[in-house]
Structures are given as structure tokens and as C-alpha cells.
Amino acid sequence: MSVETRIPDSKTKSNVKCYHCGLVCPSDSIFIGEKFFCCQGCRTVYEILEENNLCQYYNLNSTPGIRLGEVNKDVRFGYLDDETVKRQLSNFSDGTISTVTFKIPSIHCSSCIWLLENLFTINPAISNSRVDFLKKELSVSFIEKDITLRQVVELITSIGYEPQINLKDLDKKVKKETDRSLYLKIGVAGFCFANIMLFSLPEYFSGGKIDPSLRSFFQFLNILLAIPVFFYSSSEFFKSALSGLKHKIVNIDVPISLGILTLFFRSIFEIITIGEAGYMDSFVALVFLLLVGKLFQKKTFDFLSFERDYKAYFPVSITKSSGTAQTSIPLSKLSKGDRILVRNQELIPADSILIDGHGFIDYSFVTGESNPVPKQSGDLLYAGGRQVGGAIELDVVKDVSQSYLTQLWNTDTFEQTYKSKITSITNLVAKYFTFIVITIATIAAVYWFQTGPILAMNAFTAVLIIACPCALALSIPFTFGNSLRILARNKFYLKNTDIIELLAKVDTIVFDKTGTLTKSQDSGIKFVSINGKRDFTDYERKLIKSLVHQSAHPLSRRIESALNGGIFTNILEFAEIPGRGIEGIVDDHHVKIGSAAFVGQETCRNNGTMASVVSISIDDQSRGCYQLENIYRPGLERVIKYLGNLYDLALLSGDNESEKSNLLRFFKDPGYLYFNQSPMDKLEFVKKLQRENKKVLMIGDGLNDAGALRQSDVGISVSEDLNSFSPACDAILEAKSFPQLINILRFAKTNMNIIIASFTISFLYNIFGLGFAVRGILSPLISAILMPLSSISVILFATGSTYFFAKLKGLR
Amino acid sequence: MSAIVVLIGASLIVAVGFLFAFLWAVKTGQFDDKYTPSIRMLIDDKEEEEKQKR
Numbered sequence: 001m002s003v004e005t006r007i008p009d010s011k012t013k014s015n016v017k018c019y020h021c022g023l024v025c026p027s028d029s030i031f032i033g034e035k036f037f038c039c040q041g042c043r044t045v046y047e048i049l050e051e052n053n054l055c056q057y058y059n060l061n062s063t064p065g066i067r068l069g070e071v072n073k074d075v076r077f078g079y080l081d082d083e084t085v086k087r088q089l090s091n092f093s094d095g096t097i098s099t100v101t102f103k104i105p106s107i108h109c110s111s112c113i114w115l116l117e118n119l120f121t122i123n124p125a126i127s128n129s130r131v132d133f134l135k136k137e138l139s140v141s142f143i144e145k146d147i148t149l150r151q152v153v154e155l156i157t158s159i160g161y162e163p164q165i166n167l168k169d170l171d172k173k174v175k176k177e178t179d180r181s182l183y184l185k186i187g188v189a190g191f192c193f194a195n196i197m198l199f200s201l202p203e204y205f206s207g208g209k210i211d212p213s214l215r216s217f218f219q220f221l222n223i224l225l226a227i228p229v230f231f232y233s234s235s236e237f238f239k240s241a242l243s244g245l246k247h248k249i250v251n252i253d254v255p256i257s258l259g260i261l262t263l264f265f266r267s268i269f270e271i272i273t274i275g276e277a278g279y280m281d282s283f284v285a286l287v288f289l290l291l292v293g294k295l296f297q298k299k300t301f302d303f304l305s306f307e308r309d310y311k312a313y314f315p316v317s318i319t320k321s322s323g324t325a326q327t328s329i330p331l332s333k334l335s336k337g338d339r340i341l342v343r344n345q346e347l348i349p350a351d352s353i354l355i356d357g358h359g360f361i362d363y364s365f366v367t368g369e370s371n372p373v374p375k376q377s378g379d380l381l382y383a384g385g386r387q388v389g390g391a392i393e394l395d396v397v398k399d400v401s402q403s404y405l406t407q408l409w410n411t412d413t414f415e416q417t418y419k420s421k422i423t424s425i426t427n428l429v430a431k432y433f434t435f436i437v438i439t440i441a442t443i444a445a446v447y448w449f450q451t452g453p454i455l456a457m458n459a460f461t462a463v464l465i466i467a468c469p470c471a472l473a474l475s476i477p478f479t480f481g482n483s484l485r486i487l488a489r490n491k492f493y494l495k496n497t498d499i500i501e502l503l504a505k506v507d508t509i510v511f512d513k514t515g516t517l518t519k520s521q522d523s524g525i526k527f528v529s530i531n532g533k534r535d536f537t538d539y540e541r542k543l544i545k546s547l548v549h550q551s552a553h554p555l556s557r558r559i560e561s562a563l564n565g566g567i568f569t570n571i572l573e574f575a576e577i578p579g580r581g582i583e584g585i586v587d588d589h590h591v592k593i594g595s596a597a598f599v600g601q602e603t604c605r606n607n608g609t610m611a612s613v614v615s616i617s618i619d620d621q622s623r624g625c626y627q628l629e630n631i632y633r634p635g636l637e638r639v640i641k642y643l644g645n646l647y648d649l650a651l652l653s654g655d656n657e658s659e660k661s662n663l664l665r666f667f668k669d670p671g672y673l674y675f676n677q678s679p680m681d682k683l684e685f686v687k688k689l690q691r692e693n694k695k696v697l698m699i700g701d702g703l704n705d706a707g708a709l710r711q712s713d714v715g716i717s718v719s720e721d722l723n724s725f726s727p728a729c730d731a732i733l734e735a736k737s738f739p740q741l742i743n744i745l746r747f748a749k750t751n752m753n754i755i756i757a758s759f760t761i762s763f764l765y766n767i768f769g770l771g772f773a774v775r776g777i778l779s780p781l782i783s784a785i786l787m788p789l790s791s792i793s794v795i796l797f798a799t800g801s802t803y804f805f806a807k808l809k810g811l812r
Numbered sequence: 813m814s815a816i817v818v819l820i821g822a823s824l825i826v827a828v829g830f831l832f833a834f835l836w837a838v839k840t841g842q843f844d845d846k847y848t849p850s851i852r853m854l855i856d857d858k859e860e861e862e863k864q865k866r
Contacts, residue, residue, distance in 0.1 A: 060855060110851045117852075133848040183838045191831045195824070217817060221824075 020046050022063030045159050049115070052122045057115045064111035066160035077157075078328030079317035080150035085330050089149065089165070091139070097127060100149065101139040102156070102163035107131065116161060123147060123155060135302040138163070166312045182295055189233040189288040192225040193281075199225075200281040204781055212275075219271045222280040230264050234287045236294075244427075252430040252473050255437060259468025260287065266461045277780045279465060282787045286470050289791050297477035297497050299484055306495040307728050309414075310384070310406050310703055315347055321393060336396055343391045350383045350396050351403040357392035360553075361385040364514065366405050366654075366679070366704050372553075384703060388553060389576070408679050408707045425501060425755060426476050430469070437467040444774040455776050462778040466769035470787060471794040475758030478798035483751050486806045491734035492744050493722075499730045502714045503748035505695045509643055510686060510708065512700035513653035513663070516718045518630040519735070525562040528613065528625040530601060540618060541565060543586045547593055550574050551582050555614055556593075558628055581615075592617045596625075630659055632666075635739030640666040642742050648694070652677045652685060654704050683707030699741075703727055743810045750805045757801070758794050765790035 017024055019035035020042035030037045037043040042065060049057055057064060079085055092099040107116070113131045116138050120126045125146035130139050138161075142152055156163060199218040202210055237253045237260060244251035260283065267278030305312070317328045319341040326341060331349055334340070339355070342348055348361070359375030366384040375381060381394065383403035400406060408414075441463035449456040480497035487494060494500065511517055527535045536544065546567040548556035553576070574584035581594010592599045599615040601622030614626045643649060650672050651663065657675045667673060674685070682700075686708045689696050698705065698712035701719065706727040709715030717729040718738065726732055733741070769786050772778045806812075837843065 110855055113848060113851055114855050131848055132845045133851060134845070180838050180841075180843075183843065184835055187831065187834050187838065191827065195827065199820075214816070217820075221820070 017063060018042050018065075019058070020063065020065035022065070041160075048122065048159055054115060054118060054121060057111050060111040060114055061109045064109050066106045077150050077153050077317075079330045080153055081148065082330055082333075085316075086149050093144070096144060097141055098144050098149070099139060099141045100152070101137055102153075102165070104136055104138050104156070104161045104163050106161055107133065107136045107138070112161070115159065116156075119155070122159075123151075126152065126155075132302075165316050166314070182291065182298065185233040185236070186288070186291045186295060189229050189284060189291055192229045192233075193284040193288040196222050196225050196281050196284050200277065200780075200784070203277050204784070216275065219275070219278065222278065223268060223271060226264065226267070226280045226284060229284050229287050230260070233291060234260050237287075237290070249427065250431045250434050251427045252469065255430060255434045255467070255469050256290065256473055258434070258437075258464055259470075262461045262464040263468070266465070279780050279783050282465070282780070282783045285784075285788050286468065286791075289470060289788070290473055293474045293477035293481075293795075296481040297484075299481060300496075301488065301493050304493055304722060304732055305726075306730065306732070308726065309409055309706065309728055313347075313384075313703060314349055314400070318349055319343070331400060334396060334400060336399060338396045340394050340396060341391055342387045342394060344387060344389060346387055348381050348383055348385045348387065348394065350400045351398040352381055352383075352394040352396045354379050354381055355393045355395055357390055359387065359392050360389045362388050364702070366702075372555075405679060405703060408683070411680075411683065411707065414707075414710060424476075424498065425752070426473070429472070429759065433467075433469060433472070437463065440467070440770065440774070444776075447774075448776055458778075459774060459776040462773035462776065463770060465783060466773040466778060466786070467766055468787075469762065469766075471762030471765060471790040472759060474791055475755055475762060475794050475798050478795050479751060479754050479758060479802055482799045482802040483747065483806070486802060486811060487744060487747070490740050490744070490811050491737035492740065493732045493734075495730050499714060500748050500751050502695075502730070503697070503745065504752045506647070506697040506714060506745070508648040508650070508689055508694040509697045509699065510650045510652060510689070510712070512682075512698075512702070512705045512708075513651060513659070514630075514655055515701035516699055516705075517636060517651070517663075517666075518632055519720075525559060525626045525628055528627050530622055530624050533624055536616075536623065538565065540623070542567065543589055543591050543618065544593065544616060546571060546586045547574075547582060547584050547591045550584065551576055553582070555628065556582065559593075559614065559626060590619050592620075630662070632662075633735070633738045637666055639739055639741050643745070644668070647697075650674065650685070650689075652682050652708070654678070654682075679704040679707055683711050686711045699733075700729075701726070740811070747806060747809045747811055750809065751802070754798060754801045754805065758798050761797060762790060762794050765793075 016036045018038035020037055023038045030040065030043050032043065032046070035046070037046065045065060049055055080089075087093075090098050090100045104116075107113070113133060116131050117129050119129045119140065126140060126142045128141040131137070132139075138156070140152055140156075142149075153163060153165075199221050202218060203215065234257075237257050240251065241253040241257040244254060263279050263283040263286070267280050267283065270276035271278045314331060316331055318331055318334050318338075320327050320329050320334075321339050321341045334349060340349075340352070354375050354377050356377060359377075359379065359381060360372050361375055361381060362372040363382070363385045366382060372388050380397070382405065383398075383400070384405040401410070441460045444463055445456040445460035447456075448459045477497070480500050483500055484494050484497055529535070541563050542565055545560055545563040545565060546569070548560045548563075549567050550571055551557075568587050570587075572585040574582070576582045577594070577598065581592060581598040583590070583592040583594075585591075593614060593616050596602060596613075596615045599617045599622065600620070601615055601617060614628070616623050616625065640649065644667075649667065651667060652674050653659070654677055655675065660670070660673060660675070663673055664670060674681075677685070682705060686696050686698060690711070690713075696712040697714045697716065698708045699716045699718060700706075700709050701717060705715075705717075709717060709727055709729045714731065715729040716731045716733050717726040718733050718735055719726045720735045722732070722734060733744075765786065769778070769782075769790075772782055
């Protein structure tokens with residue numbers, strides 16, 4: 001094995017990058033041979049790969065690795081030995097071989113694929129592993145008697161790809177089979193469409209001089225090919241039309257089904273009785289195009305999840321402590337009265353009482369309150385808080401699903417089905433359309449009945465055929481489908497196309513503050529002097545940065561990221577007193593950072609705000625404070641100002657009023673601002689607006705907004721990192737696209753105009769065709785030309801104009 | 813005349829064969845992941861060959 005030494009002097013290699021993960025190595029980095037590593041974790045992964053001849057990993061991409069930090073082999077995967085957990089996780093198991101699919105968010109390059117698909121070289125008990133890059137999923141098959149599920153997970157974790165296993169995976173009763181029926185239906189319809197076209201051409205181009213026996217041969221083939229299209233491919237439309245009629249709703253599939261039925265049976269009738277050509281080619285073309293439209297609309301973003309609830313955020317396993325023994329149990333088995341252990345950065349899974357240890361709880365996800373609060377033993381801790389600092393012991397007092405945060409999911413907001421939100425514009429049009437078409441058809445039939453019943457029948461069916469709203473039905477999928485793609489390019493991802501229509505109807509916008517209007521992690525710091533003392537010198541800043549570098553406390557992290565410059569690495573007598581502060585000797589100076597009492601100086605509170613203040617003393621001389629300020633998203637002022645002119649605005653913050661004065665800069669009217677809002681308050685606020693007949697757009701980011709996001713007409717979740725958690729919502733907006741919000745909302749409104757224009761085009765074609773139909777002279781040829789022509793021109797118009805207006809509105 | 817009937821029959825049989833090949837491919841999930849194979853094919857297994865030579 002290679003020799004390891006530590007390079008004492010940090011200046012010689014200030015810009016060395018870790019061979020594994022590419023981060024700049026700190027001064028005390030580790031190296032093997034020529035290769036430098038930033039931490040033990042990266043080095044360990046490298047050693048595992050080297051041992052198994054898997055170093056090609058580093059040749060495919062430079063520094064592909066994922067930083068592991070410290071390697072901790074603890075009991076946290078113990079729950080995977082539980083039989084029920086195993087059964088719930090595995091897709092398939094026959095007693096010898098078991099297959100499991102993991103979600104691994106850290107998959108990001110071809111090296112990842114290569115390494116994860118070569119797992120069998122590290123452990124031969126793994127028979128097969130397959131990566132789905134877009135879904136960021138790995139499915140592993142392994143031999144059960146040679147390796148356990150837990151060992152598989154530990155193996156994958158040890159090379160830096162920790163799978164994301166959450167409660168939701170364990171919860172699902174039935175594994176969802178991917179729905180491929182639409183592809184199959186399109187395949188069948190497309191095949192029959194092409195062949196029927198081929199067999200219909202001789203009829204159209206021969207000018208009637210075709211050999212009669214050949215002609216009936218072609219017609220026979222056409223019927224044969226049309227049968228699977230009628231019974232298989234078009235079944236969706238019939239089903240949807242029937243279910244609509246059952247609920248007394250005339251949806252767009254009703255006139256479509258009418259058209260399809262008439263086309264099919266009239267063609268069969270004409271071919272068999274009078275040997276006419278029939279409309280089989282129009283029929284299959286119609287079904288084929290409609291199915292393609294459905295496919296185009298069905299675009300989904302595999303790497304995003306719009307359905308997450310607290311179960312996706314909470315840990316799967318809990319460390320239960322009984323006496324001195326600690327066991328890892330699945331969260332589902334946690335019950336009232338259990339004694340549990342929560343370590344640094346772990347979540348509190350259920351409301352519980354603090355028994356032992358210094359609680360320092362970050363509730364930012366629950367309340368939006370950004371600063372951790374200290375807790376003493378005997379205090380009640382709410383589920384969803386994150387412990388910062390040392391391990392604490394808790395007694396669970398409420399079940400997981402009954403806790404303060406999670407009971408939000410027990411409200412009726414989460415029980416109503418999603419569909420109830422939608423009354424689509426197409427279905428509105430379809431209702432009148434169907435009625436008018438049937439009226440015209442009847443009038444035509446009555447008129448021609450005097451001449452002859454056959455002619456009346458012809459006119460009646462011809463009207464139904466020509467009025468079949470193919471182009472109408474295609475305008476929505478292609479307009480919205482294309483807009484969905486355009487918006488996705490602008491980092492705004494919609495759950496489905498219906499959301500665009502809902503977005504266009506919105507008249508009230510409700511914002512969350514923390515994480516939505518402010519950047520969640522960053523904050524600026526401002527020096528506040530005490531007794532008129534001057535600001536810190538660069539040297540003093542370096543001392544401060546060196547000390548906070550040692551601490552994992554969120555305030556320390558924020559101060560460190562806000563200060564520029566280097567650090568001293570050698571710190572003596574470092575001590576962190578939870579809830580109070582940190583101290584240590586840096587470069588022979590005694591530095592204390594923390595609460596005013598801890599540092600021993602008076603509180604600095606100069607402008608009456610309640611923003612977090614950190615006091616600092618150097619060599620027991622009080623020096624002043626840093627006040628931490630929220631950083632608002634760039635472009636916020638413009639967005640709020642613009643939207644304020646068009647929409648009613650409101651801001652709901654779980655935080656205190658400390659930012660009120662800053663927010664007034666943007667919102668102007670203090671009546672818009674609401675502070676100290678609990679998750680339930682937010683939900684009720686949205687409900688109240690809806691009772692006033694407002695269409696509400698909620699923009700939030702955390703679990704505390706989950707209720708409001710769900711209740712609102714459209715819920716948008718703002719996310720810094722698409723791989724991280726975002727609550728259930730209708731759309732996800734990537735944080736850096738926040739200024740685009742104006743353009744997105746304008747574009748949604750334009751979309752409705754494009755739809756109306758497309759409808760008009762398709763109506764014009766319908767009226768033109770009806771001219772032939774009511775006169776009883778609709779020939780198969782006219783129908784065969786008119787139907788695809790109208791459809792294709794609507795498709796071109798819809799896609800073309802969405803592109804054009806997207807550019808015009810400043811979207812990419 | 814009858815030649816064309818035979819030929820069309822033959823061509824249809826071939827075409828139906830391809831249709832079923834397509835349906836089979838969809839059903840066995842070959843179109844489920846359309847992205848990863850495009851990366852996977854670019855990774856060459858040169859190093860494994862070298863190992864075998866040794």
C-alpha cells in the first residue's frame with residue numbers, strides 16, 4: 001500500500017484539488033503517491049476502487065467522486081435487516097436472487113454509471129446492477145445467501161453513493177408498473193394508418209378505372225386493418241367519454257367518440273353494401289393523430305417528484321435506546337413512550353420530551369424561523385426540528401402521524417382528489433360544440449328526408465364525421481405540451497399541462513418568506529459597533545473566521561461563508577458550549593463568539609430589529625457584534641413591483657417581525673404582511689381567500705408551506721437544488737429562475753389566447769367541411785384531405801406560436 | 813393481377829412481423845430508459861482487455 005504522510009506547509013499547494021471529488025484540499029490533506037485527497041472519506045473510496053481495479057472511474061471524467069466527509073460506520077442501516085422493510089423495498093425476490101431499486105441523487109456523470117454497473121467486481125454476490133440516469137435510479141440484483149440488503153446498501157454508500165431510502169418507499173402497497181399502453185396503441189394505430197393510406201391511394205388516383213376485384217381486395221384489407229384500431233387504439237376515447245357521461249359531463253371525448261363510431265360503421269356499411277370506398281383512412285389518421293397529441297402532452301420530468309409529503313423528508317430509521325443498548329428500528333415501528341437518540345443534524349421524528357443532553361433545535365423547515373433555539377431537559381420538542389450539536393435523548397409522547405407538523409396531512413385538504421381542481425376550457429367548449437353539431441346534423445337529416453331516407457342518413461353521418469373535433473382536441477395538447485417544454489428550459493417544471501390553464505386564471509399570489517423570497521442558506525453580515533468602536537481589521541476577521549470554521553452551528557456557518565480570506569488552522573483549547581457560543585485560542589489570541597452574556601458584553605441592538613446578533617470579544621476586550629441579515633433574491637424588487645400591479649399579493653412568514661422594515665421596501669403596504677404564521681395558519685389563510693372566490697397561487701418552499709401549497713389553486717415550490725427535498729406541489733421553480741416569474745405568468749396568459757386562436761382555426765375548417773356535409777356531397781377524398789390538413793395546420797400553429805410568444809415574453 | 817395480391821400479402825406479413833417486434837420491445841421495457849444507453853455505449857472497456865492480456 002502507498003505511504004501516507006502529511007505535508008506540514010500549507011502554502012506549497014494551496015490550489016491542489018482532491019483527486020476524488022475535485023474540491024480544493026485543505027492544508028492538512030492526505031496524499032497517496034501523486035494523488036491528493038481532501039478527506040479520509042475520499043481516500044477510502046479511492047482505496048476500495050484501486051483494490052478492485054476500478055480506477056477507470058477516474059479516467060472517464062476528472063474528479064467524478066462524491067465527497068463523503070468522515071466515514072462513519074454506525075448502526076444507521078440496521079433497520080434494513082428487518083424482514084418487513086426488506087420485503088417492502090425489494091421489487092422481486094425468488095428466495096435466491098432479490099432485486100431492489102434505489103434512488104441515488106448523487107448520480108451525475110458517466111463515471112457514476114460505469115462504477116455502479118461494475119459493482120459485481122467489488123462483490124461477486126451482486127449479480128447485476130443497472131443505472132437509469134434520468135431517474136437517478138439503480139436497480140441491483142444480488143444473491144440473497146451471500147449478501148444481505150444491508151450489506152448492499154453499505155457497499156454502495158461506502159463508495160459515495162448513498163441511496164435515498166425514505167418512508168414513502170416503504171409505504172407504497174403496490175409497485176407502480178410503468179404504463180406503456182399509450183406507446184402500444186400508437187404503434188398499432190401508426191402501423192394501420194400507413195397501410196390503409198397505401199391501400200386507399202389506388203382508389204383516389206385511378207379515377208375510377210381500377211380493377212373491381214382488386215378494389216374489393218383493398219377494401220377488405222382496409223376493414224381488417226381498421227378493426228384493431230377501433231377496438232384497441234381508440235378504446236381510451238370511448239372509456240373517457242363514457243365515464244364523463246356517467247358523471248353528466250360532456251367532455252371533448254364525447255364528440256370524438258361520436259365521430260369515430262360514425263366513421264367506422266358508415267365505412268363498413270358502405271364497403272359491404274354498395275362497394276364504396278369508405279372513410280377508413282380518415283378514421284385511422286384521426287385516431288393516430290389524437291394519440292400522438294396525448295403522448296406529446298404526457299411529458300413528465302422523471303427526476304422530479306411532485307408528490308412528496310413529510311414521509312419523504314423524515315428519516316426511515318430511528319436509534320432506539322434502551323438502557324445502554326442502541327438499536328436501529330424503522331420509523332414505522334416507533335411508538336409512544338419509546339426512548340430515542342437523536343444525533344447532530346438528525347431530525348426529530350415525533351413530538352417528544354427532551355430527557356438528556358443540550359437541545360439546540362433548528363425548526364426552519366417547520367416554522368420558517370431560521371435560527372435554532374436552545375432547549376432544556378423537560379421541554380417539549382416538535383417533530384420536524386433538526387438537532388444541531390451533540391446527541392440528545394428523547395421520550396416520544398405522540399405518534400409520528402399525530403405530531404404537530406404531520407397532523408397537517410390529516411386535514412381534509414389532503415384527502416380531496418387532485419382532479420377536482422380542474423374544469424378545463426376544452427370540456428367547456430366541448431359541451432356547446434357537441435350540442436350544436438347534433439343540432440346541425442338533425443336539421444340536415446330532416447331537410448334531406450323529403451328527398452330520400454338514404455340521403456338523410458348520409459347527410460346526418462357526414463356532419464358527425466366532418467365535425468369530429470380532431471383539430472380542436474389537438475390544440476390543447478400541442479399548445480400546452482410545447483409550453484411545458486419551453487418552461488422547463490427556463491427551469492420551471494410543471495406537474496402536468498393542466499397547470500398552465502390554472503396559472504392563467506390566478507388573481508392572488510401568496511408568498512412564503514424564508515427560502516422563497518430570501519436565500520435559505522446565505523446571509524449577509526453587518527458590523528454593529530459597541531460604544532463607538534471601529535470595525536474589525538482584516539487580521540481580526542481572519543481570527544473570527546478561523547474560530548467559526550471549527551463549529552457546525554448554523555450561525556457559525558453563515559458567518560464563515562460571509563467572511564472572505566484565509567484561516568489559521570491551528571486552534572487551541574477550542575470549546576463549543578451549546579446554546580451559548582464558542583471560544584478558542586487562535587494565533588495566541590483568545591477569541592469568544594456567541595451570545596452577549598457568554599462573551600461578557602452588553603447586547604448590541606442598534607436599530608430595534610430582531611435579527612440575529614452575535615457578540616464577539618478578542619482577548620477579553622469586547623469588540624462588537626455581527627448582525628446577520630437575510631439576503632433577498634436578486635430581482636425581487638422588480639418581481640414584486642410588477643406583480644403588485646396585476647395581482648393581489650400577500651406574504652406569510654413563519655418568522656418573527658424582524659424583517660418587516662426590509663419587506664416593506666418591496667411590498668409597500670403593511671397589510672400584505674403576516675408574521676408568526678404556523679403551517680396550519682397558512683393553510684387557513686389560503687382557504688379564506690378561496691372562499692372569497694380568489695384564485696390563489698402559493699409560492700413556498702418548505703414542509704411548513706405544504707398545506708397551503710396543496711390547498712391553493714396552483715402551488716409552486718421554489719428549490720435551490722432540484723435533487724433536494726421539495727414538498728408536494730403543482731410546479732417546481734428553480735431558485736435562480738425566480739426573476740423569470742413575471743415572464744412565466746405572462747406566458748401562461750398568452751397560452752390561453754393561443755388556444756382560443758387554435759380553436760378558431762379548427763372551427764373555420766369545420767364550417768368549411770360542413771358546407772359539403774349538409775349538402776350530402778362529402779366524398780371520402782374530401783374527408784381524407786380535410787381532416788389531416790386541419791389537424792396539421794392547428795399543430796403547426798400551436799407549436800409555432802408558443803415558440804414565438806415565448807421569445808417575445810423573454811423566455812428562452 | 814394475382815401477382816400483386818400475393819406481393820401485398822407477403823409485404824403485410826413482413827410488416828406485421830415488425831409491428832410485433834415493436835410491441836415486444838415496448839412491453840419488455842426497452843424504451844423505458846432512452847438516455848442511459850447513449851452514455852453507456854461510449855464507455856469503452858479497454859482496461860478490462862488490458863487485464864486479460866496480462
